[in-house]
Amino acid sequence: xxxTLQLTLLFIAPLAVLVGxxxxxxxxxxxDGGYEYVVxxxxxxANAPVDLPRVDGPPDAxxxxxxxxxxxxxxxxxxxxxxxxEKAVALQIALALRxxxxxxxxxxxxxxxxxxxxxxxxxxxxxxxxxxxxxxxSIHADSADADSARGASVYVLSEKGSSQAAERFAERENGAxxxxxxxxxRTSAQVGAILLDxxxxxxxxxxxxxxxxxxxxLGDAGxxxxxxxxxxxxxxxxxxxxxxxxxFETGYINNPDDAKVLGSRQGQQAxxxxxxxxxxxxxxxxxxx
Ligand code: ZN
Numbered sequence: 001x002x003x004t005l006q007l008t009l010l011f012i013a014p015l016a017v018l019v020g021x022x023x024x025x026x027x028x029x030x031x032d033g034g035y036e037y038v039v040x041x042x043x044x045x046a047n048a049p050v051d052l053p054r055v056d057g058p059p060d061a062x063x064x065x066x067x068x069x070x071x072x073x074x075x076x077x078x079x080x081x082x083x084x085x086e087k088a089v090a091l092q093i094a095l096a097l098r099x100x101x102x103x104x105x106x107x108x109x110x111x112x113x114x115x116x117x118x119x120x121x122x123x124x125x126x127x128x129x130x131x132x133x134x135x136x137x138s139i140h141a142d143s144a145d146a147d148s149a150r151g152a153s154v155y156v157l158s159e160k161g162s163s164q165a166a167e168r169f170a171e172r173e174n175g176a177x178x179x180x181x182x183x184x185x186r187t188s189a190q191v192g193a194i195l196l197d198x199x200x201x202x203x204x205x206x207x208x209x210x211x212x213x214x215x216x217x218l219g220d221a222g223x224x225x226x227x228x229x230x231x232x233x234x235x236x237x238x239x240x241x242x243x244x245x246x247x248f249e250t251g252y253i254n255n256p257d258d259a260k261v262l263g264s265r266q267g268q269q270a271x272x273x274x275x276x277x278x279x280x281x282x283x284x285x286x287x288x289x
Pocket of ligand 1: 071072078079086140141173
């Protein structure tokens with residue numbers, strides 16, 4: 001069964017049961033408050049791996065491979081209550097970044113999604129692992145209660161958030177994987193064990209290095225910055241134990257100034273440019289990865 005079909009069934013099944021229950025109630029009226037209904041259904045094919053995306057660039061497996069992950073997608077819009085949606089902004093920046101990396105040559109690039117479709121959180125780093133990627137970059141935007149919050153941040157994985165705001169951000173992002181409380185990922189949140197693994201393999205140091213390079217490029221590009229140091233949080237999407245991974249939070253979608261940048265082609269290009277330069281600098285420093 002295709003994944004789209006599985007997900008469609010996942011949403012149609014409870015609806016069908018509800019319609020059935022309401023119909024039954026119409027036929028056999030019950031006294032008020034007489035019944036509670038519990039609907040149970042198995043998540044279909046939860047262990048089936050998602051299809052691997054296309055790898056662009058030189059047909060040479062020794063070339064570094066960057067997996068770019070546009071956050072959210074499909075029924076999960078991400079942040080943004082108005083016309084501008086995080087899932088669309090992330091995809092536009094991811095597509096622009098792929099174009100820039102390929103134009104520069106020498107690197108291979110794959111996108112976890114290149115269209116408006118849903119991918120479970122755990123499947124995203126899993127795609128990078130199965131492709132044997134050298135770097136994983138997840139692209140997101142944020143929103144905050146106060147529209148004064150603005151600017152870009154870069155996150156690496158951590159058991160505990162580097163600030164309360166970072167912890168809340170991780171809660172929001174990890175929540176993308178739940179639909180009506182049903183968790184769609186297969187892996188549990190055991191960040192502690194993964195971090196130990198990361199430090200043993202030196203992956204965490206490389207993630208922090210990549211995050212630092214991206215912040216430097218963003219600063220040089222004059223893109224508004226929320227934090228000028230890498231943030232850390234228990235982000236489910238960064239849990240590939242053997243692949244340096246960063247989350248690029250490109251700005252606050254509910255801040256009017258940021259929304260102008262995030263929603264415009266010019267702004268998206270500037271963010272993608274900074275990321276492309278940072279990724280090149282990262283591979284220049286880690287020759288032979
Ligand atoms: Zn997001």
